[in-house]
Amino acid sequence: MRFRIRNHAYFTHLFYYATGTVVFLLAMGQFGALFFQFGLIALGLLILLIIIEMLLLFVKPKEHFIAHRSIEERFSNGDNNQVSISLTNHFPFPVAINVLDEIPHQFQKRDFSIRLKLESGKSKDITYSLKPTERGEYTFGTLNVFVTSPLKLIERRLQFGHKQTVKVYPAFKEMRQFEMMAISNRLTDVGIKKIRRIGHQMEFDQIREYTKGDDYRTINWKATARRSSLMVNQYQDEKSQQVISIIDMGRTMKMPFEGMTLLDYAINASLVLSKIAMLKQDKAGLITFNSKVRTMVPPQRNSKQMQIVMEALYNQKTMFEEQSMEALYTAIRRKVHQRSLLVLYTNYESLNAAKRQLPMLQKLANDHMLVIIFFENTELKQLTTSKATDMEGIYIKTIAEKFAYDKKRIVLELERYGIHSVLTAPENLTVETINKYLELKARGYI
CATH class of the missing domain: 2.60.40.10 (Immunoglobulins)
Structure with missing residues (x-):
């Protein structure tokens, strides 16, 4: 413990050592005058040094x-x-x-x-x-x-x-990282997969002369006859598709993982997805909900949209309420008239919880391309891979395997109703979300 003198000044450990030495010499003075004299000299020297140091440190x-x-x-x-x-x-x-x-x-x-x-x-x-x-x-x-x-x-x-x-x-630095990777075509460096395109589910761009390596199926025979040289149709990705991130702010999204809640992981991933979608010439929007719809940012593609999305995500908090899929469906039915890609971030811990929401999810999937993104329980995954050494361990491992199996059954159940899904660990959420978006876009589903 340091002892304070005057204003904002403290004795150091060296001072206490020096003071202890002086006290020791003075105490030994009763056994001899020489010790007492040394003690007085040391005390005077200590006081002089203190005065000098205070002048050095306290003058301006x-x-x-x-x-x-x-x-x-x-x-x-x-x-x-x-x-x-x-x-x-x-x-x-x-x-x-x-x-x-x-x-x-x-x-x-x-x-x-x-x-x-x-x-x-x-x-x-x-x-x-x-x-x-x-x-x-x-x-x-x-x-x-x-x-x-x-x-x-x-x-x-x-x-x-x-x-x-x-x-x-929300994680705008991560967003900038993915943005730079996308601009320089280096998204594979952060785990984004290259998806092979299926067919020509793209918009027509222009007619140009054939060059070596072009697909023969793109040859425009009428233009070839007029120009007396091979001409091909050039296509580009479909633009102005609506990509809406929907964030469940119910109590299940309050679960923590490595210091952050699942809600924060979903918010960070939705911010990055919005930016990537706009780089792909699509429109990005946002919806947050729990017992009712809390925030709704219409899909747009302009210079101010990302700032609007970021400000909307800044103060989003879970209120420990049950989510209302009916309220979500009603809001989307009223406000979203164009077929869109809906990316719903939520969490299911049991198959029954997912089945309760299936009727509303089916209605959403009938009007839009719906992707459900929910989370693996990584702690359960560790339990299923650990070795049980007693009856209690066997029981815990069996229960953990049941919950892990239920997560996989949820994926199969959603696919049975034509709903796309992604089951991912929280740390992989952003990469898995972008991979799914690029896959659906490459296959012409949106």
């Missing part, structure tokens, strides 16, 4: 040392976000520094500390990263810097800056 400390924290305008949920601190030493001597930044309470970092030495007249930038797991506002407090002179008897606390608030949005 704010002018002699400067610190500044820089944070990004907004943080990306589930990603590493950089925080920079710049330090400048204008003291006429080198100093030892201990940086204690008041990090937002959501990170629960009680032992944050950065120690370093800084020479006179030098500057240094230090960087650390924070990974938020919740959306919302995060507040940074004061930046505290403890400075110690070469004498190392007293350290001076300097406080810089003021409270800074940063908003944590």
Whole structure:
């Protein structure tokens, strides 16, 4: 425990060692005058050094040392976000520094500390990263810097800056990563599969001259007869298809996985899917619901759409309510008139739970292309692969295998009614979702 003197100054461990030595010499003075004299000399020297160090550290400390924290305008949920601190030493001597930044309470970092030495007249930038797991506002407090002179008897606390608030949005950094991969045709680097196109389920683009490697089935014989050279039809992907991400905010989406809820995983994946869909010339929309429809962003493709989607996703929270598929179906029937790709993020823990929603899901699938995306229980998967050593272990493993089997039966049941589905682990959600979208688009289903 450190003892504070005056304002923002603390004795160091070296001071206590020196004080202990002085006290010991004075105590030994009763056995000999020489020890007492050494004790008095040491005490006087200690007091002199303290006065010197206080003069060194307390004369215009704010002018002699400067610190500044820089944070990004907004943080990306589930990603590493950089925080920079710049330090400048204008003291006429080198100093030892201990940086204690008041990090937002959501990170629960009680032992944050950065120690370093800084020479006179030098500057240094230090960087650390924070990974938020919740959306919302995060507040940074004061930046505290403890400075110690070469004498190392007293350290001076300097406080810089003021409270800074940063908003944590859905994973826009992940979205940018996928965007850059899509622009440079490198989506396979992050696990996106190349899908072979089936037939010519695409829009006509133009007629051009035949080049080596073109499909003979695309030859336009009328244009060939007129130009007296082989001409082919060129096609392009169908554009302006509507892709609507539907996020279930019911109680089942509150389940945690590696610090984040399933709802946050679904929000991050829907943001990336919306961006990829717009890069593919489609329109992106959003619906969130639980007992009723909470948010509805009509499908659009313009420069402001992604910001509208991101702002809509920023404050979405589960309210521990049961989801109402009837309310969802009614809203879509009234507001979505064009056949669209509906990507529903939800979670089923049993076959009966899925069967209860089947009537409404069938109605949605009759009017639109419906894809149900739900989650594997990765903890159950670990139980099914572990070795049972006693009767209790056998019982637990049997129950886990039953629940895992139910998840697979849900996929088969949905397929039986013509509903596409994706069963995925939370960490693979974004990649699996994009793969399904690209597969359906390549096969001309949308």
